[in-house]
Amino acid sequence: MIELRNVKKRFGDNKVLRGVDLTVNKGDVVVILGVSGSGKTTLLRCINFLERADAGELRIGNEIVDLHRARKKEILDVRRKTAFVFQNYNLFANKTALENVTEGLITARKMPKNEAVKKAKEALEWVGLGDKLTSYPSQLSGGQQQRVGIARAVVLDPEVILFDEPTSALDPELVGEVLDIIKKVAQSGVTMIVVTHEISFASDVADKVVFMDSGTILEQGTPDEVIYNPKEERTKQFLKRILPKEPEYII
Secondary structure, eight states, rough: EEEEEEEEOOOOOOOOEEEEEEETTOOOOEEEOOOOSSHHHEEEEETTTTTOSEEEEEEEEEEEEEHHHHHHHHHHHHHEEEEEEOOTOOOOOTSOOOHHHHHHHHHHHHOOOHHHHHHHHHHHHHHOOTTTTTOOOGGGGGHHHHHHHHHHHHEEEESSEEEESTTTSSSSSHHHHHHHHHHHHHTOOOEEEEEEEOOOHHHHHHHHHEEEETTTTEEEEEEEEISSSSSSSHHHHHHHHSSSSOOOOOO
């Protein structure tokens, strides 16, 4: 289980997170919705210590960490339990797909190279890239690069995977292939927190949908409750803009 309590973060005068509380049960898929600037990405980055929160507490499993005062060992322990999938892939341009996936296993996990290569090959096969092991990022499509990023996360066997708008940088025709892989990850039972605007994905896969606005969680519940029967007017306004509209036919 992951539990966040009173997470706060500001950049100068801009209060990005204003005391966020969130509970994610083991094995759940939680989708976070909200407009740009609502604090979604910052919240993910604070969980993984890519940003250091100004205040707040993280509970992951049996470990409780002060997000502002955490020591280096505590940060490393949290990062060993989590994996991050970035919206812009964040692959090493000078490394092959296989090398990108083995990097974390060898460097961070100190896994023997032969074992790391075996696991990385299996992960790349799992995301449909078994024929791209020796390809460099520049030789891959955006969708393929993101699938390498997902393989890099999955191969670590984390307790939770954090997805930061994993399809936002993709051409529209490539979104489906990545969402299919993320759904496959969800079906494997790993706990996931996903920042996305893909409403159909949220509706199909999420156990909980969270709507953030101005650095707070305004509404949360099942997809049916939040997406199709929202209580808050701000949530209704947001969804009205992004929900697919019925086509208008002229006869």
